[in-house]
């Protein structure tokens with residue numbers, strides 16, 4: 001599943017042309033630094049990013065890579081503040097999870113990030129451990145989650161852009177999206 005049409009909001013893989021707009025979501029113009037833009041250009045260029053959008057522009061993004069012991073890892077999930085609580089995060093997570101080519105897919109959230117943890121647990125992700133020593137600023141624990149079993153493409157070694165389309169094991173359509 002490479003795209004998901006949720007009515008007004010759609011989710012698709014981002015291209016490099018989307019990078020600057022994604023880097024600017026919820027960020028004041030002077031805080032969209034060259035470093036931030038180049039990070040988004042790199043992820044988008046590698047095909048690591050899915051984005052949610054309406055015809056008016058991007059609403060959020062999800063970044064998946066394979067640098068965590070060669071398992072899929074969702075490193076970022078972000079939805080613009082003024083459109084949270086409408087199912088966009090759930091939709092982004094579903095499409096991104098469905099695109100993962102490894103049997104195991106992990107993510108993590110700070111212990112205090114209840115919104116992310118509720119979302120993950122609602123769609124069946126399982127807490128699998130806590131890590132101390134990651135968040136130097138405040139010493140907060142990081143909680144790791146494992147995605148529930150889902151359809152895995154037959155050839156896990158196939159280049160990511162060429163994975164077969166198919167049932168991504170999507171959960172029920174998020175409520176409220178038209």
Ligand SMILES: CC(C)(COP(=O)(O)OP(=O)(O)OC[C@H]1O[C@@H](n2cnc3c(N)ncnc32)[C@H](O)[C@@H]1OP(=O)(O)O)[C@@H](O)C(=O)NCCC(=O)NCCS
Nearest residue numbers: 076077078079084085086087088089090115116118175176
């Ligand atoms: C965590 C985050 C991605 C969630 O995104 P979201 O779009 O608000 O997520 P959803 O709308 O799918 O789900 C949020 C809640 O809205 C509810 N919801 C979804 N659609 C709804 C609707 N139409 N009407 C009412 N509630 C709805 C969900 O049931 C869920 O409820 P819960 O909080 O009790 O679980 C978002 O809060 C965010 O970007 N946070 C900052 C970044 C972050 O912390 N990322 C995670 C670590 S990388």
